[in-house]
Amino acid sequence: MENPQEKITKISQELRCNPTSLSVAEYLDQHDEIKHLRQDFLIPKISELPPSDLSLVDGSEDCVYFVGNSLGLQPKNAKKYIDEELDKWAKMGSHGHLEGSRPWVWAEENLEDLMAKIVGAKPEEVALMNGLTVNLHLLMLSFYKPTPKRHKIILEDRAFPSDHYAVESQIRLRGFNPDDSMLLIKPREGEEMIRTEDIVSVIEREGDSVAVVMLGAVQYYTGQFFNMEAITKAGHAKGCFVGFDCAHAVGNVELRLHDWNVDFACWCTYKYVNSGAGGLAGAFIHQTHSHTVRPALVGWWGHDLKTRFQMNNELELQSGVNGFRLSNQPILLVCPLQASLEIFNKTSMKELRKKSVLLTGYLEYLIKHYYSKDESNPDKPFIKIISPSEPEERGCQLSLCFSLPIRDVFKELEKRGIACDMREPDVLRVAPVPLYNTFTDVHRFITVLGSALSACNKLQES
Numbered sequence: 001m002e003n004p005q006e007k008i009t010k011i012s013q014e015l016r017c018n019p020t021s022l023s024v025a026e027y028l029d030q031h032d033e034i035k036h037l038r039q040d041f042l043i044p045k046i047s048e049l050p051p052s053d054l055s056l057v058d059g060s061e062d063c064v065y066f067v068g069n070s071l072g073l074q075p076k077n078a079k080k081y082i083d084e085e086l087d088k089w090a091k092m093g094s095h096g097h098l099e100g101s102r103p104w105v106w107a108e109e110n111l112e113d114l115m116a117k118i119v120g121a122k123p124e125e126v127a128l129m130n131g132l133t134v135n136l137h138l139l140m141l142s143f144y145k146p147t148p149k150r151h152k153i154i155l156e157d158r159a160f161p162s163d164h165y166a167v168e169s170q171i172r173l174r175g176f177n178p179d180d181s182m183l184l185i186k187p188r189e190g191e192e193m194i195r196t197e198d199i200v201s202v203i204e205r206e207g208d209s210v211a212v213v214m215l216g217a218v219q220y221y222t223g224q225f226f227n228m229e230a231i232t233k234a235g236h237a238k239g240c241f242v243g244f245d246c247a248h249a250v251g252n253v254e255l256r257l258h259d260w261n262v263d264f265a266c267w268c269t270y271k272y273v274n275s276g277a278g279g280l281a282g283a284f285i286h287q288t289h290s291h292t293v294r295p296a297l298v299g300w301w302g303h304d305l306k307t308r309f310q311m312n313n314e315l316e317l318q319s320g321v322n323g324f325r326l327s328n329q330p331i332l333l334v335c336p337l338q339a340s341l342e343i344f345n346k347t348s349m350k351e352l353r354k355k356s357v358l359l360t361g362y363l364e365y366l367i368k369h370y371y372s373k374d375e376s377n378p379d380k381p382f383i384k385i386i387s388p389s390e391p392e393e394r395g396c397q398l399s400l401c402f403s404l405p406i407r408d409v410f411k412e413l414e415k416r417g418i419a420c421d422m423r424e425p426d427v428l429r430v431a432p433v434p435l436y437n438t439f440t441d442v443h444r445f446i447t448v449l450g451s452a453l454s455a456c457n458k459l460q461e462s
């Protein structure tokens with residue numbers, strides 16, 4: 001991977017300007033080969049953001065949208081595609097099941113190839129269905145079959161609440177006790193990241209009693225990108241199934257679910273994949289399990305499409321993850337997902353990741369330049385980046401801790417047209433997304449951050 005800091009220094013030398021100058025951002029935007037993709041999205045104006053204070057900013061400007069890790073922006077074609085289906089419904093009613101460019105009966109199947117490319121899977125290993133937590137449950141029902149000897153599930157100590165509850169309830173459902181069966185992995189004392197070596201050593205030590213290892217691929221709070229290949233290998237060596245919640249990884253980092261031999265995975269599509277709140281989620285089951293792992297719960301959408309509508313109650317279950325599908329698909333959720341996946345298909349995860357490493361590296365560079373802790377000036381506000389400093393160990397998100405009260409910082413940023421996200425207890429998450437964010441966005445963020453922090457300082461003093 002190219003070192004962002006070296007690149008920024010080199011460009012500033014060529015331009016004969018300061019590395020922190022706006023010219024560097026403008027140069028990087030000019031040379032960004034995928035900058036045109038921003039035009040495929042609707043970028044909210046500052047004036048439309050409820051907390052903005054228009055006396056502090058020019059409200060006609062686009063906001064700096066750094067919260068694509070929570071809800072991705074709307075692709076321009078989303079509305080067009082939804083309107084097409086509403087029109088079809090109005091004009092031909094039930095004939096829409098089989099007519100038009102998106103026959104409702106198999107509409108999402110056209111998208112599975114595009115989705116599979118993004119997660120590094122074969123199309124038949126991927127299904128688009130339900131919501132993320134539902135898919136996690138359906139997968140766990142088949143992969144978590146505890147015995148008295150092998151009943152534990154490994155997960156992060158600070159897993160996303162939904163994942164934690166899902167795992168806890170799966171353990172109870174099987175008659176085991178979460179106190180004995182949930183094995184939570186923590187970072188070392190004084191550290192923020194969980195070291196791969198520590199995860200591997202827990203697996204090696206406890207593996208004989210572990211049924212499933214279930215981690216977030218990218219940790220939502222810290223932004224850490226786990227070494228999925230090494231963890232999967234360690235789990236398999238101990239006879240465990242290894243699954244990942246890829247909510248914060250899909251569309252953010254390069255995934256190779258198939259090549260890494262991940263057993264199962266699930267993800268939502270409304271974060272980096274921009275399908276809109278509550279969008280259609282994804283599920284992956286590795287090909288090696290396509291004839292051995294069966295769904296615990298079955299519905300008619302798991303039946304082979306060719307004979308699904310013969311209605312003879314003789315199940316012809318599709319193999320692999322497709323057999324896990326239960327209900328007919330919500331076409332209105334398929335539309336925005338299609339609009340987004342088509343944009344992804346204009347580029348590649350490799351290309352996106354290349355830009356992302358530089359974009360986030362640039363943000364990191366500027367934050368460190370302006371807001372490192374200065375021992376000789378203890379009153380100066382500072383920022384600690386808790387996300388890993390190695391680009392390979394993170395996605396686009398940086399998680400920031402401030403020396404000032406986080407709520408004030410967040411509020412002052414929002415007033416000035418920055419869309420980012422605050423997480424309890426004390427982190428601000430900022431995610432420059434390579435599909436639609438620019439280097440100028442990053443530069444603007446840093447400028448606005450300066451005035452937000454001065455305002456916070458004044459609040460403190462008064």
Ligand SMILES: *Cc1c(COP(=O)(O)O)cnc(C)c1O
Binds near residue numbers: 162245
């Ligand atoms: C966003 C997210 C969820 C949300 O689950 P839904 O079922 O889509 O509401 C769950 N787990 C993780 C790790 C997430 O990042």
